[in-house]
Amino acid sequence: MNNNNFAKLRQALGSFPTGVTVVACRNSNNEPLGFTANSFTSVSLDPQLISICIDKKSFNIDLFSVTKHFAVSILSEDQQFISTIFATPNEDRFKEVHWESKQTKSPIISNSVAWFDCNTEQIINAGDHLMLIGKVVAFDSSPKTPLMYLRGNYVNLGLEQKMLLAMENKNTAIIVGAIIEWRKRVFLLEDKESDSLYFPSASRLGHINDSQSLLGKLNNLNISINEHYLFSVFENAEDKTSLIYYRAQVKEGAEALEENLYDFDSIPFDKLNDEASRIMLKRYIKERELNAFGIFVGKESEGKVEAISKTNQN
Numbered sequence: 001m002n003n004n005n006f007a008k009l010r011q012a013l014g015s016f017p018t019g020v021t022v023v024a025c026r027n028s029n030n031e032p033l034g035f036t037a038n039s040f041t042s043v044s045l046d047p048q049l050i051s052i053c054i055d056k057k058s059f060n061i062d063l064f065s066v067t068k069h070f071a072v073s074i075l076s077e078d079q080q081f082i083s084t085i086f087a088t089p090n091e092d093r094f095k096e097v098h099w100e101s102k103q104t105k106s107p108i109i110s111n112s113v114a115w116f117d118c119n120t121e122q123i124i125n126a127g128d129h130l131m132l133i134g135k136v137v138a139f140d141s142s143p144k145t146p147l148m149y150l151r152g153n154y155v156n157l158g159l160e161q162k163m164l165l166a167m168e169n170k171n172t173a174i175i176v177g178a179i180i181e182w183r184k185r186v187f188l189l190e191d192k193e194s195d196s197l198y199f200p201s202a203s204r205l206g207h208i209n210d211s212q213s214l215l216g217k218l219n220n221l222n223i224s225i226n227e228h229y230l231f232s233v234f235e236n237a238e239d240k241t242s243l244i245y246y247r248a249q250v251k252e253g254a255e256a257l258e259e260n261l262y263d264f265d266s267i268p269f270d271k272l273n274d275e276a277s278r279i280m281l282k283r284y285i286k287e288r289e290l291n292a293f294g295i296f297v298g299k300e301s302e303g304k305v306e307a308i309s310k311t312n313q314n
Protein backbone atom coordinates (compact mmCIF):
# COMPACT_ATOMS: atom_id res chain seq x y z
CA MET A 1 0.00 0.00 0.00
CA ASN A 2 1.47 3.41 -0.88
CA ASN A 3 1.78 6.14 1.76
CA ASN A 4 -1.19 8.04 0.43
CA ASN A 5 -3.47 5.02 0.68
CA PHE A 6 -2.11 4.22 4.12
CA ALA A 7 -2.98 7.71 5.39
CA LYS A 8 -6.43 7.50 3.78
CA LEU A 9 -7.11 4.13 5.41
CA ARG A 10 -5.98 5.43 8.79
CA GLN A 11 -8.31 8.40 8.37
CA ALA A 12 -11.24 6.16 7.39
CA LEU A 13 -10.59 3.79 10.32
CA GLY A 14 -10.31 6.76 12.69
CA SER A 15 -13.89 7.76 11.91
CA PHE A 16 -15.08 4.87 14.07
CA PRO A 17 -15.41 6.27 17.63
CA THR A 18 -13.88 4.09 20.34
CA GLY A 19 -13.15 4.14 24.04
CA VAL A 20 -9.59 4.21 25.36
CA THR A 21 -8.06 1.40 27.42
CA VAL A 22 -4.82 0.45 29.12
CA VAL A 23 -3.76 -3.13 28.40
CA ALA A 24 -1.32 -4.51 30.96
CA CYS A 25 0.46 -7.61 32.18
CA ARG A 26 3.52 -8.49 34.27
CA ASN A 27 6.96 -9.49 33.09
CA SER A 28 9.03 -12.35 34.51
CA ASN A 29 10.27 -10.03 37.29
CA ASN A 30 6.66 -9.39 38.24
CA GLU A 31 6.95 -5.77 37.05
CA PRO A 32 3.80 -4.16 35.57
CA LEU A 33 3.94 -3.21 31.86
CA GLY A 34 1.21 -1.79 29.67
CA PHE A 35 0.18 0.46 26.82
CA THR A 36 -2.75 2.55 25.62
CA ALA A 37 -5.08 0.73 23.22
CA ASN A 38 -8.33 1.59 21.49
CA SER A 39 -8.49 -1.74 19.61
CA PHE A 40 -10.45 -3.33 22.48
CA THR A 41 -13.51 -5.31 21.37
CA SER A 42 -16.00 -7.57 23.07
CA VAL A 43 -15.90 -10.94 21.28
CA SER A 44 -18.16 -13.47 23.03
CA LEU A 45 -20.48 -13.64 26.04
CA ASP A 46 -20.40 -17.43 26.39
CA PRO A 47 -17.55 -18.14 26.76
CA GLN A 48 -16.62 -14.64 27.99
CA LEU A 49 -14.03 -13.38 25.51
CA ILE A 50 -12.58 -9.97 24.65
CA SER A 51 -9.80 -8.97 22.26
CA ILE A 52 -7.15 -6.30 21.79
CA CYS A 53 -4.55 -5.78 19.07
CA ILE A 54 -0.92 -4.93 19.69
CA ASP A 55 1.44 -3.48 17.11
CA LYS A 56 4.38 -5.78 16.36
CA LYS A 57 6.62 -2.71 16.57
CA SER A 58 5.55 -2.22 20.17
CA PHE A 59 8.41 -2.12 22.66
CA ASN A 60 6.75 -4.83 24.75
CA ILE A 61 5.71 -7.14 21.92
CA ASP A 62 7.98 -9.97 23.16
CA LEU A 63 6.20 -9.98 26.49
CA PHE A 64 2.66 -9.66 25.13
CA SER A 65 3.26 -12.39 22.55
CA VAL A 66 3.78 -14.96 25.32
CA THR A 67 1.88 -13.57 28.29
CA LYS A 68 -0.49 -16.01 30.01
CA HIS A 69 -2.60 -13.21 31.50
CA PHE A 70 -3.47 -9.59 30.84
CA ALA A 71 -5.96 -7.00 32.01
CA VAL A 72 -7.82 -4.27 30.15
CA SER A 73 -8.89 -1.09 31.97
CA ILE A 74 -11.36 1.25 30.27
CA LEU A 75 -10.32 4.83 31.06
CA SER A 76 -12.71 7.50 32.27
CA GLU A 77 -12.84 10.98 30.78
CA ASP A 78 -10.74 12.42 33.62
CA GLN A 79 -8.03 9.80 32.93
CA GLN A 80 -6.88 11.29 29.63
CA PHE A 81 -3.46 11.93 31.19
CA ILE A 82 -3.17 8.16 31.82
CA SER A 83 -3.79 7.51 28.13
CA THR A 84 -0.97 9.95 27.39
CA ILE A 85 1.41 8.27 29.83
CA PHE A 86 0.73 4.80 28.39
CA ALA A 87 1.10 5.97 24.80
CA THR A 88 4.50 7.65 25.22
CA PRO A 89 7.92 6.12 25.90
CA ASN A 90 8.52 5.95 29.63
CA GLU A 91 10.63 3.64 31.76
CA ASP A 92 7.98 3.10 34.41
CA ARG A 93 4.50 4.15 33.34
CA PHE A 94 2.91 2.63 36.46
CA LYS A 95 4.95 4.84 38.76
CA GLU A 96 2.71 7.74 37.74
CA VAL A 97 -0.71 6.16 38.31
CA HIS A 98 -2.69 4.30 40.96
CA TRP A 99 -3.17 0.66 40.08
CA GLU A 100 -4.15 -2.61 41.67
CA SER A 101 -4.42 -6.26 40.71
CA LYS A 102 -7.04 -8.98 41.06
CA GLN A 103 -7.22 -12.67 40.19
CA THR A 104 -4.50 -12.99 37.55
CA LYS A 105 -2.34 -10.28 39.20
CA SER A 106 -2.35 -8.32 35.95
CA PRO A 107 -2.27 -4.56 36.61
CA ILE A 108 -5.61 -2.74 36.63
CA ILE A 109 -5.86 1.07 36.56
CA SER A 110 -7.66 2.23 39.73
CA ASN A 111 -10.90 4.20 39.27
CA SER A 112 -11.28 3.16 35.65
CA VAL A 113 -14.77 2.89 34.15
CA ALA A 114 -14.51 -0.90 33.85
CA TRP A 115 -11.82 -3.58 33.89
CA PHE A 116 -11.46 -7.12 32.59
CA ASP A 117 -8.93 -9.49 34.12
CA CYS A 118 -8.11 -12.18 31.56
CA ASN A 119 -6.28 -15.40 30.90
CA THR A 120 -4.82 -15.37 27.40
CA GLU A 121 -7.06 -17.64 25.34
CA GLN A 122 -5.50 -17.22 21.92
CA ILE A 123 -2.91 -15.10 20.12
CA ILE A 124 -3.57 -14.56 16.44
CA ASN A 125 -0.99 -13.33 13.97
CA ALA A 126 -2.75 -10.51 12.10
CA GLY A 127 -0.64 -8.50 9.67
CA ASP A 128 1.47 -5.91 11.49
CA HIS A 129 -0.41 -6.62 14.76
CA LEU A 130 -0.99 -9.54 17.09
CA MET A 131 -4.56 -10.08 18.22
CA LEU A 132 -4.83 -11.19 21.84
CA ILE A 133 -8.05 -12.92 22.79
CA GLY A 134 -8.62 -12.97 26.51
CA LYS A 135 -10.94 -15.14 28.58
CA VAL A 136 -12.44 -12.92 31.25
CA VAL A 137 -11.94 -14.37 34.75
CA ALA A 138 -12.95 -11.28 36.72
CA PHE A 139 -14.39 -7.88 35.83
CA ASP A 140 -16.17 -4.85 37.23
CA SER A 141 -17.73 -1.66 35.93
CA SER A 142 -18.96 1.70 37.22
CA PRO A 143 -21.27 4.42 35.85
CA LYS A 144 -18.34 6.84 35.20
CA THR A 145 -18.21 8.55 31.78
CA PRO A 146 -15.63 6.91 29.51
CA LEU A 147 -12.93 8.77 27.62
CA MET A 148 -13.57 8.56 23.89
CA TYR A 149 -11.35 8.73 20.83
CA LEU A 150 -12.37 9.81 17.35
CA ARG A 151 -10.35 10.89 14.29
CA GLY A 152 -7.15 11.08 16.29
CA ASN A 153 -8.72 13.26 18.99
CA TYR A 154 -9.99 12.63 22.49
CA VAL A 155 -13.68 13.40 22.77
CA ASN A 156 -14.83 14.51 26.16
CA LEU A 157 -18.56 14.06 26.67
CA GLY A 158 -18.37 15.93 29.99
CA LEU A 159 -16.92 18.90 28.13
CA GLU A 160 -19.89 18.97 25.77
CA GLN A 161 -22.21 18.92 28.79
CA LYS A 162 -20.28 21.77 30.40
CA MET A 163 -20.66 23.78 27.23
CA LEU A 164 -24.40 23.21 27.15
CA LEU A 165 -24.66 24.25 30.80
CA ALA A 166 -22.65 27.42 30.12
CA MET A 167 -24.86 28.24 27.15
CA GLU A 168 -28.05 27.64 29.11
CA ASN A 169 -27.01 30.06 31.83
CA LYS A 170 -28.42 33.32 30.48
CA ASN A 171 -26.67 35.39 33.16
CA THR A 172 -23.15 34.67 31.96
CA ALA A 173 -21.53 36.20 28.91
CA ILE A 174 -20.03 33.67 26.50
CA ILE A 175 -16.86 34.00 24.48
CA VAL A 176 -16.25 31.42 21.78
CA GLY A 177 -12.63 31.24 20.65
CA ALA A 178 -10.48 29.08 18.42
CA ILE A 179 -6.99 27.61 18.47
CA ILE A 180 -6.18 27.35 14.79
CA GLU A 181 -3.16 25.41 13.63
CA TRP A 182 -1.30 25.09 10.40
CA ARG A 183 1.63 22.68 10.30
CA LYS A 184 2.80 23.13 13.90
CA ARG A 185 2.12 26.85 13.80
CA VAL A 186 -0.68 28.59 15.65
CA PHE A 187 -2.76 31.48 14.39
CA LEU A 188 -2.80 34.50 16.74
CA LEU A 189 -4.09 38.03 16.23
CA GLU A 190 -2.07 41.00 17.37
CA ASP A 191 -3.23 44.04 19.31
CA LYS A 192 -0.57 46.58 18.33
CA GLU A 193 -1.65 49.12 20.94
CA SER A 194 -1.08 46.82 23.91
CA ASP A 195 1.58 44.76 22.08
CA SER A 196 -0.32 41.57 22.92
CA LEU A 197 -1.50 38.45 21.10
CA TYR A 198 -4.90 36.79 21.31
CA PHE A 199 -6.96 33.99 19.83
CA PRO A 200 -9.74 34.85 17.37
CA SER A 201 -13.05 34.90 19.26
CA ALA A 202 -16.68 36.04 19.10
CA SER A 203 -19.86 35.80 21.14
CA ARG A 204 -21.06 32.71 19.29
CA LEU A 205 -19.81 29.96 17.01
CA GLY A 206 -22.34 30.80 14.26
CA HIS A 207 -21.69 30.16 10.58
CA ILE A 208 -19.57 31.67 7.83
CA ASN A 209 -22.29 34.08 6.66
CA ASP A 210 -22.77 35.55 10.13
CA SER A 211 -19.99 38.16 10.32
CA GLN A 212 -20.37 38.65 14.09
CA SER A 213 -19.83 34.96 14.83
CA LEU A 214 -16.51 33.11 15.18
CA LEU A 215 -16.92 31.18 11.93
CA GLY A 216 -17.99 34.37 10.15
CA LYS A 217 -14.99 36.29 11.51
CA LEU A 218 -12.62 33.52 10.41
CA ASN A 219 -14.24 33.60 7.00
CA ASN A 220 -13.68 37.38 6.83
CA LEU A 221 -10.03 36.78 7.69
CA ASN A 222 -9.94 34.35 4.73
CA ILE A 223 -9.26 31.41 7.03
CA SER A 224 -10.71 28.20 5.72
CA ILE A 225 -10.69 25.46 8.37
CA ASN A 226 -11.26 21.72 8.53
CA GLU A 227 -13.82 20.43 11.02
CA HIS A 228 -13.52 21.97 14.49
CA TYR A 229 -13.44 20.14 17.83
CA LEU A 230 -14.39 21.37 21.26
CA PHE A 231 -11.14 21.83 23.19
CA SER A 232 -11.76 23.72 26.41
CA VAL A 233 -14.66 25.09 28.45
CA PHE A 234 -13.91 27.21 31.47
CA GLU A 235 -14.99 30.21 33.44
CA ASN A 236 -12.96 33.37 33.81
CA ALA A 237 -12.58 33.70 37.59
CA GLU A 238 -12.53 37.52 37.42
CA ASP A 239 -15.50 38.47 35.28
CA LYS A 240 -17.35 35.10 35.36
CA THR A 241 -17.43 34.96 31.55
CA SER A 242 -17.79 31.44 30.15
CA LEU A 243 -15.13 30.66 27.57
CA ILE A 244 -15.65 27.93 25.00
CA TYR A 245 -12.64 27.08 22.85
CA TYR A 246 -12.52 25.01 19.70
CA ARG A 247 -9.50 23.68 17.88
CA ALA A 248 -9.16 23.42 14.12
CA GLN A 249 -6.59 23.03 11.35
CA VAL A 250 -6.31 25.45 8.45
CA LYS A 251 -7.64 23.79 5.30
CA GLU A 252 -6.34 26.17 2.68
CA GLY A 253 -4.98 29.67 2.20
CA ALA A 254 -2.49 29.47 5.08
CA GLU A 255 0.12 31.30 2.99
CA ALA A 256 -1.90 34.51 3.33
CA LEU A 257 -1.83 34.22 7.13
CA GLU A 258 1.97 34.11 7.30
CA GLU A 259 2.48 37.05 9.66
CA ASN A 260 -0.09 35.73 12.17
CA LEU A 261 1.31 32.22 12.35
CA TYR A 262 3.64 31.42 15.24
CA ASP A 263 5.89 28.38 15.30
CA PHE A 264 5.16 26.01 18.19
CA ASP A 265 8.85 26.33 19.13
CA SER A 266 8.93 30.11 19.31
CA ILE A 267 5.60 31.36 20.61
CA PRO A 268 6.05 34.58 22.62
CA PHE A 269 3.93 33.26 25.51
CA ASP A 270 4.49 36.41 27.59
CA LYS A 271 2.62 38.37 24.91
CA LEU A 272 -0.54 36.26 25.16
CA ASN A 273 -3.17 38.42 26.75
CA ASP A 274 -4.05 36.20 29.71
CA GLU A 275 -2.84 33.26 31.78
CA ALA A 276 -5.71 31.01 30.69
CA SER A 277 -4.69 31.44 27.02
CA ARG A 278 -1.08 30.60 27.87
CA ILE A 279 -2.02 27.42 29.74
CA MET A 280 -4.48 26.36 27.07
CA LEU A 281 -2.00 26.85 24.24
CA LYS A 282 0.75 24.98 26.10
CA ARG A 283 -1.63 22.06 26.61
CA TYR A 284 -2.68 22.16 22.98
CA ILE A 285 0.93 21.98 21.80
CA LYS A 286 1.70 19.04 24.09
CA GLU A 287 -1.34 17.10 22.93
CA ARG A 288 -0.72 17.85 19.27
CA GLU A 289 2.88 16.69 19.53
CA LEU A 290 1.71 13.45 21.08
CA ASN A 291 -0.82 12.84 18.33
CA ALA A 292 1.62 13.59 15.57
CA PHE A 293 4.93 12.32 16.83
CA GLY A 294 4.40 10.19 19.91
CA ILE A 295 7.20 11.83 21.87
CA PHE A 296 7.23 12.00 25.65
CA VAL A 297 5.23 14.95 26.87
CA GLY A 298 4.67 14.35 30.58
CA LYS A 299 1.48 15.13 32.43
CA GLU A 300 -0.87 17.63 30.91
CA SER A 301 -2.70 18.65 34.08
CA GLU A 302 -0.49 21.55 35.06
CA GLY A 303 -3.06 24.18 34.12
CA LYS A 304 -4.60 26.58 36.56
CA VAL A 305 -7.58 27.31 34.34
CA GLU A 306 -10.67 27.94 36.45
CA ALA A 307 -12.76 25.09 35.15
CA ILE A 308 -16.54 25.19 35.52
CA SER A 309 -16.16 21.73 37.03
CA LYS A 310 -13.03 21.75 39.14
CA THR A 311 -12.50 18.05 38.70
CA ASN A 312 -11.95 18.26 34.97
CA GLN A 313 -9.80 20.97 33.45
CA ASN A 314 -10.29 20.16 29.83
Ligand SMILES: Cc1cc2nc3c(=O)[nH]c(=O)nc-3n(C[C@H](O)[C@H](O)[C@H](O)COP(=O)(O)O)c2cc1C
Binds near residue numbers: 035055058060083
Ligand atom coordinates in the same frame (compact mmCIF):
# COMPACT_ATOMS: atom_id res chain seq x y z
C1 LIG B 1 -5.81 6.50 21.82
C2 LIG B 1 -4.69 5.54 21.46
C3 LIG B 1 -4.99 4.25 21.09
C4 LIG B 1 -3.99 3.33 20.79
N1 LIG B 1 -4.32 2.05 20.46
C5 LIG B 1 -3.36 1.13 20.24
C6 LIG B 1 -3.68 -0.23 20.01
O1 LIG B 1 -4.84 -0.62 20.00
N2 LIG B 1 -2.67 -1.12 19.81
C7 LIG B 1 -1.35 -0.71 19.83
O2 LIG B 1 -0.46 -1.58 19.63
N3 LIG B 1 -1.01 0.58 20.04
C8 LIG B 1 -1.96 1.51 20.28
N4 LIG B 1 -1.64 2.81 20.53
C9 LIG B 1 -0.23 3.20 20.53
C10 LIG B 1 0.49 2.75 21.79
O3 LIG B 1 -0.19 3.10 22.96
C11 LIG B 1 1.88 3.38 21.84
O4 LIG B 1 2.56 3.12 20.62
C12 LIG B 1 2.70 2.91 23.01
O5 LIG B 1 3.83 3.73 23.12
C13 LIG B 1 3.15 1.47 22.86
O6 LIG B 1 3.93 1.19 23.98
P1 LIG B 1 5.22 0.25 23.97
O7 LIG B 1 5.92 0.46 22.64
O8 LIG B 1 6.03 0.73 25.13
O9 LIG B 1 4.71 -1.14 24.15
C14 LIG B 1 -2.63 3.73 20.84
C15 LIG B 1 -2.32 5.06 21.22
C16 LIG B 1 -3.34 5.95 21.53
C17 LIG B 1 -3.00 7.36 21.96
